[in-house]
Amino acid sequence: MDYVKLAKTLIPDEDLLPLEEYEKLYPERNMERGAEVTRLAPSPTGFIHLGNLYSALADERIAHTTGGIFYLRIEDTDLKRKVDGAVESVIRSLEYFGLNFDEGAEIDSPLNKYGPYYQRQRASIYRAYAKSLIERGLAYPCFCTEEELDKVREKQSANKEITGYYGVYAKCRNLTEEQIYKNLAEKKPFVIRLKSQGNAANKITFKDCIKGEITVTENDQDVVILKSDGIPTYHFAHAIDDHFMRTTLVIRGEEWLSSLPIHIELFSLLGFRLPKYGHTCSLMKMDGEIKRKLSKRKDPELSLDFYRKAGYYPTAVVKYLMTILNSNFEEWARKNPQKDYREFPFSISKMGRSGALFDIDKLNDVSKEELATLSAEETYDFLNSWVKEYGSDGDKVHFADKEYIIAVLNLVCGIGGKKRRKDIVRAESGVKMLDYFFDDTFSPNYCYRFGGETVNGVLEEFARLYDPADDNNAWFAKVKEVASEFGFAPEMSMYKADPQAYKGSVADVAEILRIAVCGMPNSPDLCTVMRILGKERSLNRLKSGKIAQ
């Protein structure tokens, strides 16, 4: 068969360059030894999720700890799934979490010499190589319809055979020249399939950077490389792009492991050197008794918006991911509390081999610790940025008074004090816990454990004694005074020694005051709370906290 003629007929494009030209156009990158080129290659189907961030973080860390390049390529070969604005969203999302691309789609960089970074714009490269494969007798047109393919698949699975287009099932592989041209003349749509040279009986061992040694069987499937619209499939585009973009390390989800043999064959037939691969495990979740992959549809915590809305500090999410990515990260971070996580010697070989359950408790802990490293000013800025985007109108008004909020934060967080409080886990709940510092959001739960006479008496008496000029000691002395007056033990030790002799202890008196002032039995240092609230507001609350009789 005249393959050259066939190639020309099938791919008549005139804008294709000789293959060597592409090699010259996209030369090997000039980099230090050991520098890795990694990439994030999402399809613009919507919004990226935690799993994407997880693997992007690995990509980014490896590229940037080795002095390499981290770039963005858009896999938009399937236009049915395209969503507008997705690319911008990917970039902005990663940026929010502190990950930046060095080059790629929509990235303004002088490094953009390996583009275009949208696969749709790279059609001619793919077609040039597909054409060459046809010329070499390594690819052929296939006229099978989807219905025919479905039928074959059904038959195969009924016979418990391996499904797919291979061996005797590869009908179009052996079409004669006449049949091909006849089909072409009839304008039958066709795809270009790889004429696989492999044999499924052969095993190949492959070293994955994350999973270690794995054995796979050689590919014998005549996979589609060019779809009927002339656009390549993932497999073909992957081989071409990662070769010409000079990717050294492909990090991708483990769902790709099973198609690795296809890629190995493609790289080999195309004469490209195989990049290194690292297949990441997926983030899992417990669904009742079942452990399963985090799902876009079922699990809101997979969406990155979830973390923004909930007000997780972006670095906290990243650090949480780091703890899963490299389990020695936590220990390192503990030893180097002042260092940026970026200084951590990230290692791909330390990545886990099996899927980790997503652990929100752990995230909360990391987040709490992270927030506790911020100054009052920084905390304000973070909370304020959350309020601007997701807060209520009331929150916005509250946050306009920066001075007041800072005073509150200094107390709530114990900033500047000897003991740092770690109350704020994330912005949403953090902002909410500030509610009682404002009259319009103060919603008390008067859950007193004493009767009206006692409560009202304590409240009235304390209001009479209260002087905002008092320091903590003087303030507490007054609480004790009130305690004695109403039959409570002024010292805990006294109460413990003889509980029967008292109505309760100072702690109970403080609780009464706290419930009146804060609307709940727990709060940070009450004396300071009252000082922040101011005399008038404090006194009002002592008054309105009384039990109606």
Add this chain to the structure above:
RNA sequence: GGCCUUGUGGUCAAGCGGUUAAGACGGAGCCCUCUCAAGGCUCAAUCCCGGGUUCGAUUCCCGGCAGGGUCACCA
């Protein structure tokens, strides 16, 4: 179902022939204390099962079992 892959406390996990089997989160308790938070201390809890190999297996081999992934003109 075929193929690939994984199995250490509830979770993330170190350890990779001999260990009192780290650490962190979560849980329980104690201390501190005007409450809460923080902090300090303590405790409970793990090598999937069965065979080998070996003086000795959590570590190596085989077989079960249980998870996970994948079998498209989607990526």
